[in-house]
Amino acid sequence: MRDDEQQVTIEPYTGPSGGWGSMKSLAEIGARENVGAEAVRELTRQNKPEGFMCVSCAWGKPGHPHVAEFCENGAKATAWELTSHRITPDFFREHTLTELRGWRDYDLEQAGRLTHPMRYDRNTDKYVAVPWEEAFREIGAKLKLYDPTKVIFYASGRASLETSYMWALYARLYGSQNLPDSSNMCHETTSVGLKKAIGSPVGTIHLDDYDHCDAIFYFGQNPGTNSPRFLHPLRSCAKRGVEIIVFNPLKERGLERFADPQNPVEMTTGGSTPIATQYHQVKAGGDIAAIMGIMKFVIERDDERGGVLDHDFIRDHTVRFEEVAAMARAADWADLERESGLKRQAMEAAGAVYARSKRVIAVYGMGITQHVRGILNLEMIVNLMLLRGNVGKPGAGFGPVRGHSNVQGQRTVGITEKPELAPLDKYAEQYGFEPPRQEGWDTVKACEAVRDGVAQAFIQLGGNFFRAVPDHGVMEPRFQALDLTVHVATKLNRSHLLPGKVSYLLPCLGRIEQDMQASGPQAVTMEDSFSRIYGSRGKATPAADTLLSEPAIVAGLAKATLPHNPKVPWDEWVGDYGLVRDAIEETYPEMFERFNERMWMPGGFWKGVAATHREWKTESGRAEFNAPDVLNATGFEEADGRMRLITLRSNDQFNTTIYGYHDRFRGIKGTRDVVMVNPAEMERLGLADGEEVSLVCDVETDVSRRVDGLRVVPYDLPDGCLGAYYPECNVLIPVSHHARESFVPAAKSVPVRIEKRA
């Protein structure tokens, strides 16, 4: 039996999040990756001033950190990067890509760190080592042949601000604004929706606002797994008596109870802190109705007794309140109950807390953004918050929890397909060229362009695009029809196994590793969920001395592709990243003033967010109420047998990186091929615990989308909802099933049917 292969066990987890369970899980991965003393030493530098910034999530890095300012999953990410396993050219001599396509995501990454640049050889179906200079030269020569507007430059949100700036500049100098980013599958709904409603495309709170709030309204985000360091402020809030009102179809353990691994009392007594004061298992896509119910209660109470709404704020700072208020008053409780899956009393109980709380933070994640009507979800959260002026004052505001560690920062420094979001005139002036002005491709448009044979080449800076996107059945063969694919990566993943006609795999240093350049060891910077920017210095020994840094690879590609431009000093930039930061400061003087100096401020420096001080950069110049035109976010009709599939992360993965097969908090061990079904639904459908079923996409198209062999796991979910894992179930999501306006694939309610085995 291989080390990761365990008996499949499915049993409810009764422990808290954190606690000994997280320690055990950590020890297991440390042993499996065979990490040495160096990795342990590195952990003490994680998320500390002068240390390195975690390669996992984008949660804030406090100015006064804990002794161990890392969590179970951040430590796993560190161990995964500092693994002692390697993929050398020998590995590729032994395995064809056809064979490797039969491996699981877990096996591919577990094989270790990539060490050499490789070129795909079609005759043998293998990757073969190629010298760096040759790879750059050949890629550059190919790129010169294409129409730049048909080349895709994808970035996953981990690359530093320096790399991202160079990347975006490279694409535009080449003539392409096709700069999709993992953000397009993630918080783009925030970028579009918050921008529209309050004029700032990002969260408005500071980390210490959690010390001042008296209630948290918490929608569709799973901190126990995806941002575990958030559990510390949540626990402090809970201890302080802050009311934490959760809306989530699943009972997520991190929102129920947390035992602090750094608290000796909780660890030795087995004690834990309850987190949520109310837990509402809203239907997938039901938040619009749930929030409408809360608003109805709050507005009607104000109508009756007054003193509930912040009328001054509404008058001075907002538009369209009356329209939305009238709609809330007229809403019918029966409709709201049906659409939200919650009882009127539940919405009223949440409303009562909202009405009496002076400072409220709204937290949300993918449960809000990844819906066809995700923008409406978000607008409803804004509506609710505006009722009592809960933005732009201490202890109140919007707390979107971002994904990748620098995903927000990539947008800040120019990785965007939207011309209006990039300082194109400034680019023109600073670098003396005419940047492309037409709208580029986001993730969905990039997929369509690949699917329809329009795109010619795909260059990927990190990530696993081909696995993260929807519709694998349709997309996989199409990726292989591309003329050129190039991947910059640390570990092998499925995207690398779907080579275009010509294909390269370029291995890079990770952020935890020492990055030595002409001027000495380099540091990089990133931006967290709180719009704070700080430095990160890698010190670990690089996985191989053949690796290049990401800035060096971007520069290598750029120099081979572009005509010489004396205003773009690629080599100098690679020699000293401080010069890239100077260039960033020149492009964005307001946000990055004295960048090189301020990057080492403990807790980072704040780039500034207008809505935080009630400056509304919206069309109306005010914060905007928006009346929803529907009450649910799914974007599809109810039909007999049609269910809403929620695609989820387990506690043992980072996106498409699968660390293991133990979703501890959900009690699912040894397999990811499961579908979570509520027991009443199981009975109705005649399904037995452990039975194997198929899920079939329930959208009328000429393509059949299905996943077979999923084991039924009884799970506490609202009626009509199912849960299953991403990325295995992405095959069920049509590319066309995406959020309106933000184009985020709607991974949180996918219309499916369950098929029993014949």
Ligand SMILES: Nc1nc2c(c(=O)[nH]1)N[C@H]1C(S)=C(S)[C@@H](COP(=O)(O)OP(=O)(O)OC[C@H]3O[C@@H](n4cnc5c(=O)[nH]c(N)nc54)[C@H](O)[C@@H]3O)O[C@H]1N2
């Ligand atoms: N360890 C680890 N950390 C991660 C990641 C990881 O994979 N592993 N991924 C990173 C990335 S890129 C991101 S974007 C974040 C993702 O972090 P999250 O935003 O937490 O994303 P998900 O786990 O996909 O699920 C979000 C939650 O939404 C709930 N939900 C689903 N549908 C609905 C709905 O309609 N309404 C409501 N109210 N809730 C709903 C689900 O039950 C789930 O608890 O985490 C980041 N951090």
Ligand SMILES: Nc1nc2c(c(=O)[nH]1)N[C@H]1C(S)=C(S)[C@@H](COP(=O)(O)OP(=O)(O)OC[C@H]3O[C@@H](n4cnc5c(=O)[nH]c(N)nc54)[C@H](O)[C@@H]3O)O[C@H]1N2
């Ligand atoms: N069904 C469904 N689909 C989803 C989601 C969902 O909830 N449900 N979530 C969506 C979301 S929120 C996101 S953000 C996307 C994630 O999409 P991506 O960001 O594209 O995917 P990741 O799995 O994070 O990428 C992992 C790969 O990144 C590479 N990598 C790791 N570290 C580094 C590094 O330092 N440098 C470089 N160059 N490469 C590195 C490794 O090779 C690794 O295999 O998926 C989206 N897809």
Ligand SMILES: [Mo]
């Ligand atoms: Mo994400």
